[in-house]
Amino acid sequence: MYINRRKFIAQSVLASxxxxxxxxxxxxxxxxLSSSSEEKVxxxxxxSGGNDGLNxxxxxxxxxxxxxxxxxxxxxxxIIKISNSYGFHPVMKDMELLFKEGEMCILNNVGYPxxxxxxxxxxxxxxxxxxxxxxxxxxxxxxxxDAKCDGCALPHTAVExxxxxxxxxxxxxxxxxxxxxxxxxxxxxSGTLIGxxxxxxxxxxxxEQVSYLYKVLSEAKQSVNYLYNKxxxxxxxxxxxxxxxxxxxxxxxxxxxxxxxxKVYYVTLSGFDTHNNQKNQQERLLKMYSDGVGxxxxxxxxxxxWKDTLVMTFSEFGRRVEQNASGGTDHGKANCVFxxxxxxxxxxxxxxxxxxxxxxxxxxxxxIDFRNIYATLLQKWLKADAPTILNxxxxxxxx
Amino acid sequence: MFNPPNVAGWPGGRNWIDSSSLSFRMxxxxxxxxxxxxxxxxxxxxxxxxxxxxxxxKPKQKNEANLMNCISHFKEVKDDQLFDALSxxxxxxxxxxxxxxxxxxxxSNSDRSAYIKEVLMYLTTLPEYQVG
Numbered sequence: 001m002y003i004n005r006r007k008f009i010a011q012s013v014l015a016s017x018x019x020x021x022x023x024x025x026x027x028x029x030x031x032x033l034s035s036s037s038e039e040k041v042x043x044x045x046x047x048s049g050g051n052d053g054l055n056x057x058x059x060x061x062x063x064x065x066x067x068x069x070x071x072x073x074x075x076x077x078x079i080i081k082i083s084n085s086y087g088f089h090p091v092m093k094d095m096e097l098l099f100k101e102g103e104m105c106i107l108n109n110v111g112y113p114x115x116x117x118x119x120x121x122x123x124x125x126x127x128x129x130x131x132x133x134x135x136x137x138x139x140x141x142x143x144x145x146d147a148k149c150d151g152c153a154l155p156h157t158a159v160e161x162x163x164x165x166x167x168x169x170x171x172x173x174x175x176x177x178x179x180x181x182x183x184x185x186x187x188x189x190s191g192t193l194i195g196x197x198x199x200x201x202x203x204x205x206x207x208e209q210v211s212y213l214y215k216v217l218s219e220a221k222q223s224v225n226y227l228y229n230k231x232x233x234x235x236x237x238x239x240x241x242x243x244x245x246x247x248x249x250x251x252x253x254x255x256x257x258x259x260x261x262x263k264v265y266y267v268t269l270s271g272f273d274t275h276n277n278q279k280n281q282q283e284r285l286l287k288m289y290s291d292g293v294g295x296x297x298x299x300x301x302x303x304x305x306w307k308d309t310l311v312m313t314f315s316e317f318g319r320r321v322e323q324n325a326s327g328g329t330d331h332g333k334a335n336c337v338f339x340x341x342x343x344x345x346x347x348x349x350x351x352x353x354x355x356x357x358x359x360x361x362x363x364x365x366x367x368i369d370f371r372n373i374y375a376t377l378l379q380k381w382l383k384a385d386a387p388t389i390l391n392x393x394x395x396x397x398x399x
Numbered sequence: 400m401f402n403p404p405n406v407a408g409w410p411g412g413r414n415w416i417d418s419s420s421l422s423f424r425m426x427x428x429x430x431x432x433x434x435x436x437x438x439x440x441x442x443x444x445x446x447x448x449x450x451x452x453x454x455x456x457k458p459k460q461k462n463e464a465n466l467m468n469c470i471s472h473f474k475e476v477k478d479d480q481l482f483d484a485l486s487x488x489x490x491x492x493x494x495x496x497x498x499x500x501x502x503x504x505x506x507s508n509s510d511r512s513a514y515i516k517e518v519l520m521y522l523t524t525l526p527e528y529q530v531g
Contacts (some may be wrong), residue, residue: 220418273447
């Protein structure tokens with residue numbers, strides 16, 4: 001079995017002490033100070049389509065919830081209660097475990113001023129961290145790469161598990177790296193014409209643009225080679241759900257467990273645009289999500305890296321409080337954001353869900369700007385300079 | 400090209416190019432000329448209305464390009480000058496001898512249609528082909 005010094009220490013400490021600490025106490029251990037920020041990893045999970053937050057974290061004690069959603073409100077008896085007022089969607093059993101262990105923080109009513117109901121535009125705002133009337137060409141993680149290492153970082157410092165790269169990971173001088181199957185991509189870049197082109201000495205090419213393309217290609221080859229070799233070192237012991245999302249998370253877990261130098265991982269689960277027949281669709285997706293994150297946490301506990309990991313889950317908007325006539329919900333505004341990890345300072349419900357009796361044009365009123373969350377993750381977790389990256393100073397949250 | 404990064408469109412400059420968009424572009428010629436199946440699929444937007452949109456190129460669709468016009472266009476060119484003629488026709492930047500050495504065709508240049516296809520697949524793969 002492959003083991004390094006850190007894992008040996010982590011595992012021996014866990015074996016000696018943590019076994020005797022009840023789960024509810026672990027939540028108060030704070031951000032783990034013994035490991036340096038260099039080891040911290042952020043995973044961003046994007047739920048595309050606009051997840052219905054009110055059927056994810058449910059204010060089940062509020063009659064208005066049932067009155068406004070006669071066809072799609074979840075029966076109280078099925079809801080997984082996490083407090084006297086709130087509960088999880090019935091399929092989110094693994095999330096309940098994480099919540100109980102103090103490894104989940106729920107931020108409610110997250111949004112921004114003058115929200116946009118278009119998927120495309122709302123996702124743009126979330127990915128770039130812009131104002132709603134501002135158009136940026138770089139993403140917040142891309143600008144983190146710019147700030148971390150101007151021009152010198154290899155693209156795999158931020159990895160998106162996908163075939164193409166999201167705007168979120170594009171910086172001014174550095175881009176993140178998109179790969180869905182390191183083995184397949186590594187093969188496509190070795191021995192082939194494209195692989196040979198990646199080895200061309202680009203520094204002496206006359207044309208600047210051509211030289212730049214060769215540089216991108218050469219870095220891609222180095223990055224995929226690095227990731228492929230890392231992904232071979234550690235094989236997950238946990239069974240991940242047999243879904244595309246489950247496979248993506250397994251790859252991430254294996255890379256983190258083999259100490260890959262990647263700081264940010266980005267992954268998407270799509271299909272949350274539940275205008276009609278929401279019940280089955282959302283149930284299927286939330287199960288995929290919850291089971292996947294559950295397996296990820298389990299595996300990273302095995303490898304001793306869960307304390308270095310923070311998972312943020314967001315969706316481009318929430319949905320309207322009142323259901324529509326097709327057994328679904330339409331595009332809304334504020335939504336819940338989840339943070340999961342083994343080193344949360346302030347686990348649990350961060351804030352209450354906005355009152356269902358005081359709606360903002362039929363939507364939840366937003367109380368937390370999403371960029372406060374970004375700023376907190378950048379500043380406190382990744383030890384980066386948030387105001388530079390977000391072009392503005394946002395208050396940090398106590399998480 | 401028809402899938403810009405955001406509503407601001409293509410930003411221009413270098414920002415739009417990353418390893419995934421570059422590698423897709425480099426394989427585009429091969430996909431179209433050789434009926435290869437693209438293994439990079441566009442991202443799902445999450446919009447229910449677009450959930451059933453066909454991807455930009457439908458996998459397993461016949462993409463084989465018709466090279467008849469190209470073959471007749473170069474009819475007069477001698478076999479051993481065919482590569483240079485095609486590369487001058489296709490490329491804004493000349494192909495250096497070092498790059499040329501990476502072109503190792505399977506077919507002989509007397510088998511016009513097969514050879515032209517191989518040259519075109521090679522040329523469209525080059526980063527030089529991506530700059531106008």
